[in-house]
Structures are given as C-alpha cells and as structure tokens.
Amino acid sequence: MSELETLESDILAAISAADTEAQLEEVRVAALGKKGSVSEKLKTLGRMSPEERQVMGPAINGLKARITDALGTRKDVLKDAALSARLEADRVDVTMPLRRPPAEEGRIHPVSQVIDELTAIFADMGFAIAEGPDIETDHFNFTALNFPVGHPAREMHDTFFFDPKENGERMLLRTHTSPVQIRTMTSQQPPIRVIIPGRTYRCDSDQTHTPMFHQVEGLVIDKESHIGHLKWILEEFCKAFFEVDNVKMRFRPSFFPFTEPSMEVDVGCDRSGDEIRIGEGNDWLEILGCGMVHPNVIRNCGLDPDEYQGFAWGMGIDRIAMLKYGMPDLRAFFDADVRWLDHYGFRPLDMPTLFGGLSR
C-alpha cells in the first residue's frame, strides 16, 4: 500500500470513528487544516518535478476531494443523530389533561338564554323589547289594569309592599310584568308590538313557588288585531320555542281582570316518561294566559277602545325554560350552585338565532 493510500484509509477510519461534530472537526483540521496531513502533502507538490507532479497532483487532490466528501457525509449523519437525540429528549406526555378554556368554563344562565330565544323569535315578528321598574305604584300594577278594589292580589298576603308614604301611597314590587303594558301604551302611539320580559315578585315560597320569578308578557295594540292573530302568534311561538314541527294547543276561556275575552292556553304534551315532552302525546299542560286587552285598560291609557284594540299574553320564563330544558326545580334557578349552572347553563358563544337554530 502506498503512503497516500495508507493516509487515506487512516483519515477515513478517523472520520467514521468521529461520534460528535467536534471530533469530526478535529479530524478535519488534522487532515485539511493549515498543517493537516493532506495539506502537508499538497505542499510537497511545489517541490516536485513536472513529471512527478503530473502523477502525484491528481492523486493528492483526489484524496482531498474524497476526504472532503466523507467529512460532509459524516457531518450530515452526526447532525441528524444529534437532532434525533434532542427531539427524543424533548418528548412530553401529550395525554396530560389541559385546563378547561375560560369560554368553556363560563355559563349563561338559562333565564338569560331563554330571554334571548324569545327575543330572536319575536324580533322576527316585529316585536320590540319593553322594560319597566321592579318597584311599582299601585296604579300601574293594579288600578290601571282594571283590578277591582279588594282584589285578593292587592293584599299583603300576596304582594310585597313597602311602607306607606306620607301621602298614603304605597309602593310595591310588581306582581307581574303587566304594568309595563300601561307604561308602553301611555308613552308611545299604536301600532304597538312589544314583549316584556322581567323579574316579578309574589309572597310565595314553597316547592314550586319562589318569591321572585320571571315573566314575559306580549302586547299588540293596533286597529285590527283580534284573537285569530293571537292564536297564530302563540302557535308560531310554541313551535319555534320548543323547536318542534307541530304543537297541539287548546284555548280555554278564562278570566283575568285586564283582558276580555280572556283565555288560558294548554299545550299538548306527553307525561309518560320522566320528563314532560311538549308537542306530542295526549296530555295537556297549561302554559300561559292571554286575551284581548280590556276596554277599561285601553281607556286607562288614554286610548279609545272602540278605535284601538289588541291583545296581551303572559307566561313564566322560568317555567317554559324548565319545560324545554328538563329542569325539575324552580328554586335551583336562584341558588347559583355551580354544578347546576354548569349542567343547565349555556355556553357563552351559543347565541340563539333563528338562522342558526335557537339551541343545539
């Protein structure tokens, strides 16, 4: 074996033996550095005769090229190995559980969600949302609504009162959202189409009653709306709200001081399972009261009942929420138990719309 061949095989062996880029660099310097073994060989070319140089020139340069290639190849191998080792060291357990994102943790209360659902449905029919104060006068809560003097609802047994003022007037917590009917009719000109959601209060506290609850009321006043329209609205509302194709409804004549004629409305349901299912089955469930606004009420608002007419309806928001979403206990609505809110509450980005569906 010639000297060059020995040198080449030694260097190639050293390259193969290098385990790190640093070791490889040492080999490179030892071979190709300024004083490297191959560099030294190249220097000898200058002292050679042209004939010798013709032979040795290509041999030494060939050696340099092969060493350079081998160094490059080995460098790539070592680099890949180093990366692989680092990646292996970086390995984590991707199955570890994450924290729940805040948008998943947060919840919208069912009452708010149902009010948004009601808004979506009735806004589509041209209704606005009217509101009024919780602390009301006897006039707005009772007198203007045609409650006779001595009506039991006017007793402290049923209604929360505040202490009488010096002038004898006694404020109260509204027992229904109907005072807002009066406030609306006395502050804007017909045609009127509003729904009125809000908090209401009665002295009642047991299994199925809470001293505070939510009602929604609807009011239409114009020169032509009659019970046929009322039936249509309520039928359309029930289908849209309960998200079913058909709802059987029964209108029963009834009595309220502020409507005439008055009706109570039952929806068809099935009580055979654990939960009441609206729309199917052979049972009835009362869900709302309604009627043509009483002529005295229209008159009390400064309108002529022979010229203006219309209807109103009212129902419990908590109650229809319970029916739709299978919530068994009204009292839990006001307890803020995070387990209940987590289960029955709604995700913050689930905004009820008609185009995307009220609920998912």
Place this chain on the structure above:
Amino acid sequence: MLNETNDEETATMKFTLSWLKDHLDTDASLDEIVEKLTLIGLEVEGVHNPAEALKPFTIARVVAARPHPNADRLKVLTVDSGSGEPLQIVCGAPNAREGLVGVLARPGAYVPGIDLTLSIGKIRDVESFGMMCSERELELSDEHTGIIDLPSDAPVGQSFAAYAGLDDPVIEIGLTPNRPDCTGVHGIARDLAAAGLGKLKEGRVAPIETSGACPVDVRLDFGDTPSLCPAFALRLVRGVKNGPSPKWLQKRLTAIGLRPINALVDITNYVTFDRGRPLHVFDAAKVKGDLVVRRGRDGEEVLALNEKTYTVDDSVCVIADENGLESIAGIMGGEHTGCDENTTDVLLESALWDAFNIAQTGRKLGINSDARYRFERGVDPNYCLPGLEQGTRMILDLCGGTPTEHVLAGAIPDSEFTIDFPYSEVKRLSGLSLTPPEIKGILTRLGFWVAGSGDTVKVAPPSWRPDIEGKADLVEEVMRIAGVDLIPSTPLSRGTHVGQKVLTTGQIRRNHARRALAVRGLKEAVTWSFISREQAEAFDGGASVLKLANPISSDMSDMRPSLIPGLAAAAQRNADRGYADVALFEIGQVFADDTPEGQAMVAAGIRKGTAIMSGAGRHWSGNAPEVTVFDARADAEAVLAAIGAPVDKLMVFAEAPSWYHPGRSGELRLGPKTVLARFGELHPGLLEKLDIDGPVAAFEVFVDAVPEAKAKASRSKGALQISELMPVRRDFAFIVDAGLSAEKLLKAARGAEKQLIADVSLFDVYAGKGVPDGKKSLAIDVTLQPRQKTLTDEEIDAVSARIVAAVEKATGGTLRG
C-alpha cells in the same frame, strides 16, 4: 299577567252527574260533558267515580250463621254470592245473622277503609273466603258497629255501588272569580245547555202556603255608615221534625265532600250548591227577641259553628239578637242558635251581603266557607226570595211544619241595565264569523235579554251575571259558547321591510356584557333582588323606602343596593358544598330609591379563592394564584370594552367604596366624576362580618352610565394608515417613589412625543436590592413609529431625552443608571 292561579281566586266547585241531570235534560256522555265544560271556560280539574273503588263489592246473602268453634265473638257464615258454591266466611260483626243481605268482598279485592287487599285467610283455624263489609270499610261513613244490612230484596250477585246509587261520577271544576252563577249546579247546567248539550230544566218550586206573619222581626242597623246588607229575608217554620236527612240528600252532600249534619242544616247546604244560594237556619227557640243586622263592635265575640270563637270589629257585619252575636253575616252561623234534633221551630234566612265586605271579613278572620265563597263573588239578587221558597219547600217536604209569611228587611236591588251591542263586535274582537241570529241565540240561551233587530241591539245581562259590564264581555260569552276552536288562526301582518333592530342600547350592552363575562370563565347567576338588612347596610343601602313591609324572611328584607352581597353569599354557599374557587357574575338591577330612575342596571362579578381566568386550583402546568384586584379590574375593563365604552379615555383612580380593600381597589372613570366601574379585593373586615371566606375579587360595571355613542353618518371604518417603516423600541427604567402610580409615569412618557410614540408599556416593577428604600424601579418599553423616513440615531436619542425629561418632570424620578 297573573297567569298563576291564586288559591283564593280560583276555587273549585264539585257536583255529581246525577245532580247535574236534575237541571239538565241531556243524552250527552260523561266524557262529552267534561270536555265541553272545559271548552266553555269551566275547567274540569277532576272526575272521580266512587263506584270505581267499589267495583269488587257485590251484594250477598247470609244463608247460615253458626258459632265459631274456637272463638265466642266470631261466627262462621255461609254466604250466597249469587254465583257458584256458597262461601265460608268468618265474621265478627254482632249483626251477622242468617238471612242478612249485605256487601261481600272476595279474596283479591282491595278494601279502602282498612287499606288491605284480601286473601284467603284462616281465623282461629277456620278458613275464610272473603269478608262482609261495614260502611267504614267501604269509606261510605264512619259506621262500624256492624256490617251493612241491606233490605232483603236487594239483588244478590249485583254490584253494590250500582244498587246503592254510588255510580255517580263527581265532577270538580275550577271556577274563575267572575262566575258566581256557576257556584250552583243550575248555573253550570245553563252554560251546558247554551253550548248545545241539552235543555235546561227550570225547576220551579211548588208554591208554599203560609200561615200568619213571621213573629221575629229583622232590623238593618248601620247608622250613618254604608249598609253592608242590601236585603234580608226571614221566615219561621213551626213544628218541624229535625233528624238525619234522607239518604239521597246525604249521598249528594257526601259525594261532594260535605258532612251530613241534620235535615235542616243539610237543606241549607243543598240549596247553596244547587243554586249558589246560601241559606241559614236558626233554632227559633234559642233566638231572643228580634234580629239586628249591624256592624260588630270592637271586642265582641261570637262562637261560630266551627266551634271557634272570633272577635269582631266594626268592619265585620254581624247578626245579633238580645243574647248577643248569633252569626258572622254571610260567612258562618253561630253555635248558640244552631239547629239540632230538638229543634221544632226554625228561622230560615236568605240574605244579600256586600261582596267586598264579605271577602275582606273572610280574609281577616281566616274563614273559608261555602257561603263566603259565593257571597264574595256575588249572589244572584233576584234569587234571594225564590231561594227562601226553595229552602222552605224542602223543609216542608223533609221535616214537615207550618211556614209563616216572610219578612224582608231592605230591598232587592235592581241590577238591570242594557248594553248597546253591535253584532260586528264579535268579529272585530274575536275574529269569529257568526250571523246575528247565532249570536242572539247564544246570548238568549245564557239568559241575556236581547232587543232590537238591526246591526246594533240592546242586551240586558241576567241578574246572576254581575261580571258583565260591556261589549267585550258579551263577545266573550259568544266566543266561549260558540267555541274558541272555530276562530281561525290568522297570521299577523309582517310588514314590507326586512326586520329592523329592536333592542335598546341598554339591552344590547347587557347582552354583550353577559357573553363577554361568560367567555372569561365566569358563570352567570340570578340572585334575589332583596337581601338582608345587614348586607344592604354594608353596601351603603338599607334606605327606609327600600325596606319591604312584609318580607318573606329577614334574609330578604331590603332591595339590594349592589349585586356583590348576593354573589358573595352564593359563592360561599358553593364553598360550603366543597367548591371554594368559583367565579360568578350577574347582570341585574340595583336600587338607590323607589323611583324608576333609582333603579339601575349593573354587571357585577366575583372571583373567589384561586378562580382566576385561566383556571382555578392546582394543575401540572402551574397552580393558580389567589385572585387579586387585577383579576377584577381585567373583568371590569373587558365588560367596558365589550359594551362600547371609550376604553382609551378611561382613567383609573385608586379610590373605591368602603366594602373594598382600601389599598387594593379602584374605579374606572370617564373624566374625574363619571364612574363607569369599580373593582378590587373585598375588604377583609366585611368578609368576616358576612361570614365569607376570602380572598374575593369583585367588580361592578354601571352599564347605563356609559355615554351613548354619537350617531355615525356612515358605517365606514375609514382608511387604514400603516407605515412601511420598521418601528424602533427602546427600554427605560426609572427610580421613583414607591407610592407613585404607574399611570402617571406612563402618561408622561406617552405625552413626550405624540407624533412618534406609538405605544408605551410597563414591563417591570422592582423594589429591593439596588433600589433605595421607599423607592421602586419602573421599566418601560417605548415603541417609536417613524412616519416618513427611517429615524437616525440622533433623532432617536433626541426623543429618548424628551421621554426621560418628561417622566422625570412628572414623577420626580430619575433614570436608572
């Protein structure tokens, strides 16, 4: 809308099918009747047929009765049940004997009175294949001295319920307060007849022959106060024989839940339910002198028929004689003059009372009686005297005796008036298309008097319908009898436009605030609008005008001045259940006074324990720290941003009300006065007082206080101005007084060069080694955005010098070397 029924308002009325058929000639089935009742507004709440429970009980004859071999008091009966082999039955009844016809229950039958399903038993070693029953065992009465002893011709093998006339369904309807006429079976029959379910039987009372004047006089004595008794009719019936009323009468009363007393009392109850006409009987022997109807006097007492003593005052109408008070007028009679089996002379009363006063008195004394139920709704004035005749007739028929003429104090009021009724009202209000003859027919069948032949007629309501006031009431009558089902659903006009925005600014803000807070991980609560006085006072509330006069409990006595107490209490309830780290919010009303303007909408929330936005409690990725003032401020600012407040103009003030930690709380204001939000850690002293475990970070955003955005001429957002040039960033650190607010330093830096400085942020706060005592180091990162050309080093140095100068001037601090 009072869409929940009030017990006092809607009470039920019960009657049996056979009773109804006394007044209604009909072929309709029970199901048809029940359905029709509901559809015409007499909502059926229940139908109960006592015969259902008595199905297994049949009539049987005792063929032989032998002594029991092992027991003196027992007998061994051989009973013929009418089918198959005679049965051996062991029986302990003293009246069990050969030949007795009684009621048999066989093994497998459920006996309601002893709550037992029979099986074949062995009594003292003798087998028994059934049971002969007493009335109590069948829940027919309390009678249990012996087994039922039927007439010997009772048909053996037949159903006992059918034989005894117990197969008579009881119908219970919910009556709305406007229908006093339907507190009597007759009125219900009239409605059904009007709705086409048969023909009303008028049921005239056979005339009564009277003898002489009534020896007891009646005086209405209300002095100069308004009369509470329009009319009072009274008659004496002499020589009656009082005792148990006949079976048919007892059966009807029992069926509707009344206890038979004696014939005279049962007659008054019967007429009460038959015609909605309460009557009262006095034992004439116990009445001293004449009867005076007057207001009670303070402190007077009366022992009522329910054996309770009531103290009256001048708001209560009473009937008195020379012995004192005898009756609470229109509500309940007195024990002293009650009729019993010794009564021979009876005074029968049929009176009219002031409905409002009866309701008030009944409520005040806490008496719910069948008489009150009717009088407070309004009893038919025109049936006052016929009712007296009906009662007298029944007394004569059941108890004999001789009636006197009646005496009438006061006068029957004239209730007649007419309504001008255009037939077109029916269509206008109900949408129902009916012809004038159809409308007239319905009204006439209901007892209304209709006169005239044109488009508008005169209609007079009958005396038994005090609820009818005007045209709309007549439309209701027509509608309910014709059937609401006939009204076609009619779409409401939808207009010619695409739907427009319907929400107000306030409503939109609340919606945005709600979703923004929920996205930040808070759960929405709805808490009571009223809180305890202690809580209210701790939050600057407790004003006397906001204190309920009749709170349901002391925890719910004052209208809330803030949402924080309710939320904090809710969080503590969760903690007590094992959930200590919760984040809750509420968007609701708070009250400053009792006016509509005093009510404001607030979005408030609390974070308790470690419930920071990224999650509470321990976690492998890092444990959550305890909540601080900055968590609360972040929530408040998020709400303000979501509801469109001018966030870049907000100023932070380190001032907040007393319920916040004084050093860890603040307010977000627009200008120096307009407070848009408050935030901070709750005061540890307050938490202790309200028994709440801290720490709690809370915020309150006054959503109505944010000024309305100016109306924009266009929805255009304008052109976007961005520079092609690279921004330059420089850091500065200043040594300032420890008490200096960072806001002051940042503001000075921002203002140093308005054209170039695009952003200034605080990236480090340090106190400790290297910084003198009482000082802190604040480090800021300033971004310079060149507009026209790249900045030279000289220009950057010049701006930096201006920043340092501005900050040092504003804060008294120095650039940190």
